[in-house]
Amino acid sequence: MQLYDRISTTDNELGTIKFIGQLPSAHAWAGTLVYGIEWDNSSRGKNDGTLDDVKYFEVDVIGAGSFMKANNKKICKRRASFIQSLYEEYHTKYEDQEIRFGTKIVDELGFDKLNRIQSNFMNLKSVSLSRKSIVNVYGDGDESSILNTLVNVINLDISFNLFNGLSVVQDIIGNLRNLSSLNLNGNRFFTSNNSPLIHTNLSILKLSTTLITIPTVNECILPNLPNLSELYLASNNYNDTDISHLQLQSYPNIQIIDLSFNMLTIFPSLPINTLLLSDNYISSIPNQIQSSIKTLDIRHNKLNSFKVIDELAIHVPNLTNLRINKNPVFEVDDEESMFVQLLARFNCHDHKESSTGLTYVNGSPLNNNEIQNAELYFISKVKIGEYEIHNPVRWDALLQKYNMEPINETITTNVYDDNKIKLQIIHNKDHSIFSRVFLNNITILKLKGTLSRILLNNLSILKFSVYYYMHGEEEDPEAKEYLDMNLFSQINEFNLNYNQRIYIEVFTQ
Structure with a gap:
């Protein structure tokens, strides 16, 4: 195994080897070959590549690292080729048929058998080889001519395999001239191991959960796929700056972008028809x-x-x-x-x-x-x-x-019925104003719970206060009246007016 090789485990987890070596003599694993692994599923990790205050490797996702003995039986030994996996998955659908002359069974000759297998592969429209531990195109003994028979394949799914660069993918799809949809989700494509991904007919490309960098997308993907119309980049840990550098202006054919499950806080500006942004942290819309x-x-x-x-x-x-x-x-x-x-x-x-x-x-x-x-x-x-x-x-x-x-x-008078009141909520930190109607008889406890949920990302109600200024004297600290001295008081117990300003004060640590 080498650095940046991908591994799989017996419980279907994937990871990247970021360290190979031995730990200090004081450690219980001293004298044993150890891998430092960054797990695709960060919840499996235990650290950031640091052990006993020594940094052994860097991780792309915080907390996704851990150490594992190289001889751990949970590490799968299988490292397959694309041809091997293709043969295993699809040749079983065309099991060798007995050829009979009368009552006598005749074995097929080698070339005839190969021709029949290749003929069957030529009929394939969709190929799905997800999670087959594929690392390369050919292995020892693989028949290389089989790759040339996949001329009618339109959809190819080679997601969640052990690729760590685009070069192997390019070698696979190079002869698939009718390929329209390619699923590469769950692999990894490190910048140092990337070559251009080139295909004239590919229109749908899935690169979610790959941590592929935006520069790699800009340089190795977009310029070489002239008919690309759908690009899926979910769960790649992108932030607002990353997406601001995504260069789509020169590619008008691209109409669908998936940026779900990333780290965006601002609505991105992208010239496309369909924008998928679910499960981010977006709170504002640019002007x-x-x-x-x-x-x-x-x-x-x-x-x-x-x-x-x-x-x-x-x-x-x-x-x-x-x-x-x-x-x-x-x-x-x-x-x-x-x-x-x-x-x-x-x-x-x-x-x-x-x-x-x-x-x-x-x-x-x-x-x-x-x-x-x-x-x-x-x-x-x-x-x-x-x-x-x-x-x-x-x-x-x-x-x-x-x-x-x-x-x-x-009109400035209170037009609500006696059971309701409208309040303007002001956050002291950014002075943003949020207006909302409340029932007059709700408790301060419920008021704070509502404010925590809609404005403070479920911050504990014990970590902030709410107050207002009596008689509107907002420059006079003596006029400040806290609402939460008694959490079970009701709003109508205070001298609040229509459109009364209520302030949120978050406690500092």
Whole structure:
């Protein structure tokens, strides 16, 4: 084994050898050959390549490293070739048939048998060799001509094997001239071991969970796949800076990008049709119009206010298919009300009024009655001050659609019923403002729990305080009144006004 070789284990885990050697004489494994391994599944790791304060190797994912004896029986010995795995998987479907002349069985001659096997391989349209411990193209005794018979293969899945560079992949796909879809998920492609991946017909490429770097994508992938239309890069530990360097401007054929399960915090600017961003940490929308995006999956992120939702509607104006559930702004008891708020903020495809706009939300098709009911309900809530909208163009369009008059902006009195109050929540750290309606009789405990969930990433309620200024004297520290001196007090026990400003103070460590 060599550095950067890939290994598999008997319990189907994959890893990369980052260290080969012996540990100091004081260690229990002294005198034994040891591997330092970075596991693809970081939860299996125990360290960052450090043992007894000595750094033996670097890891790409924090906590993904551990040490293992080279003779550990959990390390699989199998290291197969592509041809060997192909033969094992697909020749079994064409078991040797007996040839009979009358009652006599005749064995096939060697060349005839080989020709029949190759003929069978020529009929293959899809080849799936996932998790076969493949490390190279040919092994000892492999018939190299078999690779030339795969001329009709359209789909190739060689995911979760033991590749550590693109050169072996290039050798495999070089003769597959009709190949359209290639799945390389779960392999590793280190920069020092990469060659260009070249193919004129390949349109779908899956590189998720490979930790392939953006420079490698820019230099070795994009320029050499002229017909690429779909690129999957999920679970590669990318951050905002990484994606800002992804060079798609010169590749208009690419219409689908998957960046799910990465480390993004800002909505990326990419000139594509379908953008998959689920399970990141996105909380803000840049002030830049992205009119090309029609399909967006932004589930399981950190969108925590309807102001951000309004910004999304403004800056991604041509959406037809949106998945946005499982964000903090929607984590409330009244799911139906949240759905109405969401729907009304976007231009929806009303089959009577327009041919553009949202057609699917969270996987469900929209109908005219649903759209109109949501919009009318939303308008009524905004007019009484219970909902806010930060998109004047959309608000004007709603009023015009239903021939309604605008709100009298001079109204500042509390128009809620006696059971509700609207508060403006201000975070001391960044001075962001978040408005929300609360029931007057909820406890401070529940108020803090709500604020923790929607604004503070579930921070313990014991790690922050909430307060307001009596009589609006915000420059006077003596006017500061803390709400959480008694967590079981109710909001209506305090002298709070309509649109009262409430401040969040997070304790320092």
